[in-house]
Structure formats: C-alpha cells, structure tokens
Amino acid sequence: MSSGTGNDVLGRGLRVLGKAIRAEPRLFVVSSLGSSLFGLLIVANSYVVGFLIGHVVAPAFAAHRVSAAGLALAVAALLGISGLRVASIFARRLGAGFMQFRLQARYRRAVTRRYLSLPPEWHQRHATGSLLSNAGSDVEAAFAPIAPLPFAVGTIVMLLGAMITLFATDWVLAMVGVALFPALFALNFFYSRRMSPRQIHAQRMRAKVATVAHESFDGALVVKTMGREADESRRFAVFVTELRDALVAVGRLRGVFDPLMESLPSVGTLAVLVLGTWRLQTGAVTVSEVISVAFLFTVLAFPVRAIGWVIGELPRSVAGWDRVQAVLSAEGDLRYGEGELPGDGPAELRFDRVGYRYAGGPPVLSEVSFTVPAGRTVALVGATGSGKSTIAALALRLVDPDSGNVSLDRVKLPDLSAAALAGASALVPQIPFVFDDTVRGNVSLDRPGIGDDDVWAALRLAQAERFTGGLPERLDTAVGERGTSLSGGQRQRLTLARALAGRPRLLVLDDATSAVDPRVEAAILGALRAAGTSLLVVAYRRASIALADEVVYLHQGRVVATGTHQELMATQEGYRELVTAYEKADK
C-alpha cells in the first residue's frame, strides 16, 4: 500500500514490467517492433512531406508545370507510409493488448488457484472483499502499464530517430530538439510524481464511499424501520464531498499538465521557423528541410505522452503487484498423504489429545480426546467459545492440530489423500454456502457416481424433497447467487443434502439446522440416525442433544466429561445449567 519514495516506486515498477516482459517476450517484441516502426514512420513522414514540398511542389509552382512522375512518386510515398503505419498500429496495439490480457488471465488463474489450495484458516484471516479485488482489480492494476508500454518503447525509438535526423539536417535546428525533448520528459516525470499521491488519495476515498454505501445498504432494513434515511444520506454525502474534492485536485493538476504538454511542441515548431529562416539566410539548410523539421515537432507531441502513461500507472501497478504477490507467496498449504481409507460403511472418528491455537492467540483446544464409534451419534455441547466449531474443522482436516492426532478408522488424517478424505467425511457448516448453480449442481457438485436418483434420495433425507419438488424446474432450477431465491432454512437443507449425497462415512453437523423449524429439525435428525452413518453434531437445542448416543461436554477448550445425556445431567452441574438455560429463561 505504501507508495514509498518516488524513485523506489519507479524502480519496483520497472521490475514488474521486466517480469511481464519475460513472461510474454514474443508479444512484447512484436508490439515494440510495431511501435518503433510507427515512431520512425512519423519521422519519415515529416521528411517525406518536407521533401515533396521542397522538391516536387515548389519547383512545380515555380515552373507552372507538373511532373507526372513527381506526383506519382508523392502519392506512392504517402500511401506507402500510410499502409506501413496501419500495419505498425496493428502490431503495436494487438501485441500490447494481447500481452496485457494474457498476463491478466495468467495471474487471475494463479491467484484463484492459491485461493483453492490455501487452507480455510488462511481465508479466515483475509477479508472477502480484498480477496475478490486481488483477483480482479489488483491483477488489472498490476498490468495496467502494459497497454501503453510498447507505445512508450516506440516513442523512445522515435525520439532517437528524430534526434539523429535533426543532427543530420542541421545542428542548430537539432538544438531545438535537444532543448525540447528533455523538457517533455521532465514535464511528464514531474506530472507523474505529483499525480500519484493524488490518485492514491482519490482511490482511497473511492473505497471509503463504497464501504459506507455497502454497509448502509446492508443495513437497509434497520435504516428503514428506524426512519433514518435522511441521516444516512447526510453521512454518505460527507464522504461523497471528500471524494469530489480529491477528484477535483486530480483535475487541477491535469489542467496544468495537459495544455502545457500540448503547447511545448508548438513552441518547438515556432523556434524552428525562426532559427530555420536564419539558417536559410546563411544557406545552411533548404526550405524543405525547415518545413520537415517544423512538421516533425507538431506530430511528436502525442506519442511522447505514452511515456507519461506508463510512468503514471507505475504506482498503481506496484501496489496491485504487491497484493497479488502476497497471495501467490502465501504459505501454509496442507500437504496430503497418499493413503486410502480401507473398508466401507460408517467410520470411527478419534481425537487423541488434540491441542489447537490460532497464530499468536491463546489455546482454543487442549488435550481433547474422544471417539465417535462407527455408526454412532455424538453431540458436542458447550458454551460459546468452548471450541466446538474448531473440533468440527479438525474432524475434516480443514485445519491441522498443533499437538495430538485426529484419525478416521485408525488412519491419521494427514496420511489420507485429499480424495480419500473428501470421500469419507462431510461437513455441514453453520452458515450454508450455496453455489450459483442449479439444485442438482449444488447437491451433486459433479462428483462421480451421483445420479439424479441419489440427488433425490439425499434431498428426501434432508427434508428438502417437498420444496425442491415445488420449484419451477425442480432439479434444474437455478438457485441464484448465494441461493438468494431460497430461505435460510431451505439453504441449510440443501447443503445438508449435498453432504448426504456423497454417502459420507462420517458426517459432521456444525449447528447446521439452526434456521430450520423445530419439527423439521427433529425429522432430519431422526432420518440421519436411521441412515446409520457416524455422526458428530454441534448442537444447542435439547432435542438434538437428546438424540445422541453420547455427549462430549466441553468447557473452555477442554473435555470436562463424556457420557450419555442422562449421566451428564446427573453428574455435571455446569452441563445441567447450560442445557436447562432455556427453561430458566422462560420464568
């Protein structure tokens, strides 16, 4: 984020460009050659025009006689240059554009691959919004200078060509170039340096406006029910005004730069007229040479801007690149083993003296040991923050414990292959996640061996058959982004069906039926028990707890007691209080 010193950004920005060129050398060469040709043609065109006027037009005017050959030569030269220029434009722009698009595509793939392979723990540490912009606008920003880069390279070639021809023509006229070109560079450079902090500030204000709008629309219902629309609009307007001021500051600087950038070359043309007349008097140059050089300066101005575009984009590019690199270089991947899980049918889950803490935090779990016997149901009970969800995550190896072992049918989880692990166990999380896909796609996830019959069976088991049957296109109904067309309870049942469709040997429910009506919840749990899979349930509701064969009572990351619900009710004071709190609240 930090822009550092200007030179630093320039250096690092150039290094990003270097990496981009090394990644797509062919396209870079093609576009730079095209661009260089374009630049040289601009120089050549000026000389051709000057030559034609001096050697074809002026003599014809003087002699009142046209040389057909001369005119033919003129037309051929101008059209030839024009044709070459079209070719050079195609090479430059297509080359630069394709290079930029390919780089964006490549890095978008790389970034999202990291998202898919980094563990959930890493995801938790990063805000959704910033991860989205890492793959979106940051990748775009990192390669934004690529589009004008070949143009800038061609411009440098053009300026070199221009200087050489200027010196070849006349050293005095060349002096105009000697004075003008560095001035153009300097102007561009200072502009970019002064502009980048203003741009960054404006960008920050943009983000702020977006954040406020996002939050306000998120809470639209509260705003409405409390009648605070006017106050919210006032709060928003403050940031809008700040953004406006930031953008106007950008505009003021541009107001200085743009007109100067346009006028400087014209000053060059005028200088050439004065000096050229003097040099004509001394006989050092010809009329056509003066015209050529004057013409040259008028057409140089526009390409020189390309250099400014590249420099101007560098700070944004570096910031984007850094954020992309942060994702690409992130560590902490889980390594999977090669092992398969032998046998089929319900599997036994065993926690053996498991400890876990988040980086830098206090221990979340210590010395946790318990077993879910094959085909049995175990409930995890404990107050908020006792570590229930962490246990659920450990059971599926979404994270690895700091100490101790988690095993499935006596195979340690890290020894299992990713496929074996995903095939054997399934988690239904607290907050349901629904893919922007059809009902079928959401349940089957295109896993092999899950046909429509299996999908329906899973929906039936999850008590979702009735509402799915009522959907306009049944299994083919698209549920929309994040399942917006479904209610909370329907989303939970859909994700439950997804877990069941894979016929897992161990099913972990992390408070997964909270948005479902009590009656429906009871039906679901009954059906699951009957299905005979091993079941680990994180639960608050007493009905869910009572269904379990065994209860593991947790307090502050430790297993306090294990036993049946009745046993714990009888022996554990804390447990009794926790579970009966609902009845207490009724009084």
Add this chain to the structure above:
Amino acid sequence: MSDVGTFSTLRRGLALSPELRTGLAGTIALAVLQMAGRVSVPVAVQQCIDHGINGPSGPDTRIVLGYVSITLMVLAVSTFCGFLMTRRLFTVSETALGGLRSRTFRHIHDLSMLHQQSERRGSMVSRVTGDVDQISVFLQTGGVQLMLASGQLIVSSVVMFAYSWQLTLVVLLAFGPAVAVIRLFQRRLASVYRTVRERNGVLLGAVAESVVGATVIRSFGVAGRTGRRIDTAVDDLRTAQQRAMRTSVTSFSSGEIGAGLALSGVVVVGTLLGVAGDLTVGRLTAFLFLVTLFIQPVQIATEQLNEAQNAVAGWRRILDVLDVDPDVADPDDEGVELPAGPLSVRFRDVSFRYPGGPIVLSGVDLELGARRKYAVVGETGSGKTTFAKLLTRLMDPAEGTVLLSGVPLTAVRFSSLRSRVVMVPQDGFLFDATIAENIRFAEPALTDGQLREAFTELGLGDWLAGLPAGLDTPVGERGEALSVGERQLVALVRAYVADPDLLVLDEATSAVDPATEVRLQHALELVTRGRTTVAIAHRLSTAQAADEVIVVDAGRVVQRGPHSVLLTEEDSIYAKLYASWLEQTR
C-alpha cells in the same frame, strides 16, 4: 440494453445532472480559445513561409520573428485557457456527479424493501460508485476530448475552407469512406464491449465462489470443479477482450487509411492548383498541417467510443434504479400524524402476494388491542413474517387495509410512523461502529450517561461493564465481533431507546448460547412492558409469555387466544407446534 436507446440514455443521463450545465457557455468559450492556439500554429507556418521565407527579399528573420512572437502570445493565452477549462470541467462534473451519487443513494434507501431485496447488494453499491466513476472518466477524458475534437474538426475545416475550398473537398472525399466504415464498426464495437463487461461480471462471480465457499470446496474436495469454472470464465473474458481489441484497431486503421488518402490527394490536387496559380507553397504546407489537425479528432472519436459506451451503460444502470418508483412511499405533507398514546392495530381483510407470486396472506381480519402482547406463530412459509412487514409498512397489502389506532397506515407520515412503530429484525443488524454509535442510530441526542442507564434499565449493566471498552467497544463489520445473541441484545437496546408505542419483534431462529438467552429474555420482558408488542415467535417461551397467540397457517389466521386456551384445542395446528417445542426443550 439495446443500441437504439443509446442516444436517449445519454440525453436522459445528462438531464439527471442539471448541474453539468453550470457555466457551460464559459467552459465552451475557453475550449474554443484553446483550440485557437492549436490552429494558430499552421497559420503561422503559412505566413512565415509565404512572407518571411519565400518573401520578395528572400528569407527575412525579422518578419518571421514578428509572426512567431504573435503566435507565442496566442499560445500562451490558449494554454492558460486550457488550464482554466480543465479546472472548470473537473469542478463542475465532479460536483454534479457527487450530487448524482448522493441522490441515487437516497433513492435506493427510499425504495421499498421488496425492491431493495430484489437487487444484489454489490450491484446497488456499484450504482453509487463504479457506475458513476465510469461517467466521470468519460466526461473528463472522452467527453473533453470529444468536445475539443469536434471543436477542432469545425475550426480546422473552416480554416481549411478559407485556404482552399477545392482541397477541403478533397479531404472530405478522402475521409468519407473512413467515416462510413467507422460508423459501421460503431455498432459492433458497442456489442463486443458489452460482451467484455458481461464476462467480467461472470468472472467476478466465479472468483467470489472460490473465496466465499472456500471451506465447502475444500471439504467436498471439489477444487478442480471450481478451478475449471474460473478457467472458463478467465478464458471467456480474455477472448472477448481480444475480439474487442481487434475490432477497435480495425476501426481505428480505417481512419489512418483515410489520412493517407487525404494527404496524397491534397498533394496532387494542391500541386495542380498551384501550377494553375491558385495556391502558394505556404498555403499548401499549412493545409498539410491542417489535415493532421483534422485527422486527430476523427481518431480520438473512435478511441473514446469504448469510454462512451461504458458511460452510457453506467447511466443506463443508474436510470434503471432511479426509474423504479418507491412504491411504498411516504405520504409526506399529505400524510397525518399517528394519534398520541398507545397504539392499537386493525387488519381489515388483508391479503398479500409478491408480484407475480402466489398468495402469501389472505383474508386476514383481526384487531389487536393497545398495550397488549401478541405472539404470532406458524411454520416457516406460513406468512407470519409477511404479517410483520405489513404491520410496519415495509410492504403494502395487495388488498385490504392495515390501520393503527384507526388511521390507515398508508396515510401516516413516515416521520411519525418510524418514530412510533419500531421493528427489531431477525439478524439485529449492527453497523461497523461502537456500541454507543449503534444505539445512537435510533436517538442521536443521547448522552453516554443516558445510554448506560438504558442498559441498566434492561438489566444489561453487567454485560456492558464486562465488555473491553464498555460503550466504546467496536462491534466489527456487521457486528461480527459480538455473538449472535449479543447482537440481538444491542438491537434490543436500540429499539428500547427509540421508545416506540408499537414494537414488532422478528425473533431470531438461530439458537443463542444459554447465558445470553437468559439475558435476552429478561431484557425482552422489560422492553415490551407497557407497549403494544407483536412478536414473530419461534420460541415456546415467547408464546407462553404473550397475552394472546395468533396462529398462522398457509397464509390464514387459523387460531387465536391465550396459550393456555389454545392448548386445549386438540389436534389443532398450535397443539402440534407445541408438541414439537416440548420435544425440543424436554
């Protein structure tokens, strides 16, 4: 999204921001002056060649110096005009667009809940951010360039015409085909860039899946599937971008070919004219300079087309939102105040259906007395939440009337309605601010002392004291630093300080940890005391505590009465519901 609407969208878009016209005449005048500087140079070249270099007495530095000094002064003035013009343009356009952002923001809040919820949140945000930014980019780069370009086109045409009408004709003839080709490409460009934008949206959606669904993707081992989807989206976007680039370059080159034709045509015809004595060398040279001034704008116009399309798309999306009338509107000055004192409720034959959907509530006819507590119960989808939304006028019934103390809800001014009727929504939404700021959302004037008092009155003083920074504890994005139950506590205090006469509670379905649950129930009891209360209940305790229970099933009120009475109605919906509740808690 048809191309036919492009022009009218542009016109309507500009009309949205009348501020854009502020000082427009001055800005245009400055732009024209800036243009004069550009044209002055070729004129100077012509004068210098004809009078200074090819003059009767040979090259004459003094004459040239004279012309050059005058031109330098013109340039200085025009450069300064350019500075003033750009500054004005930025100030006016950003002020106008800032106003547009604010107005659109307000309009979105004024839309009915139904409309708000039919839009994705992200897309509502982009109405006031990205979409406006696109217009801003267009106005300041494309817009200026197009304006300057058209000015340049006109001025250079006029000067060219003054020098030689024959050569001007040659230039126009040479450019005719190019302009025709560019126009032809315009349609294709519009459609290819639209494809680019659409595929960009698809890509962002696919990427979001890999982020938001990371846990699910991992636990089901379907990273390959999501990866393939992203790859497809990435490739689709890249192909669309490349196609757009090809189309744009092809269109651009036709201008280039036109330029080549024009230049050679001018040389040939110019020479012939000069031989006949109609043209001087200086004039022909100046003309060649002018042709480049004429070419530039045409090329710039094609370059800016994408920006223009983006801006039109941005305007179109903003108009789409602004065109939606807030159908649940504030009667404002025509409205009335609710009568003072406790509020009673009357539903008169009320029915509701979502537009194009099935009936959700039908023929609801009931009266709720002032200061009494009601619990509305029923299965998911029975219509009980709809009942609450109609009662708070988040939606209007399709048929029938809802009255508060005899006044139809639709006639009540929002300022009165929202201060007297408060709803606590299910998720108890909190803003990313401190506890104090979240409570003050309801009553900005409250002091810290009064806030603390409110907590204490609800029996939450110890809870507040237990927080790391008390009232100043930040609650995090959407309140996520607090547990679900704690969020509900804060939302409850917020409702309490609003001091409504009718309180509508949409009870959260998700389970809350028991310690917080006890606090919540206690606070609830105190908040509802002395007010008309309607709770959409998911808990037995709430139903038991109510004076009356209203049972909703399949969009109809099927039972009503005190808990104890309803229980005696055997085989009723309520009895079944009660049985399942019992199973939950015993």
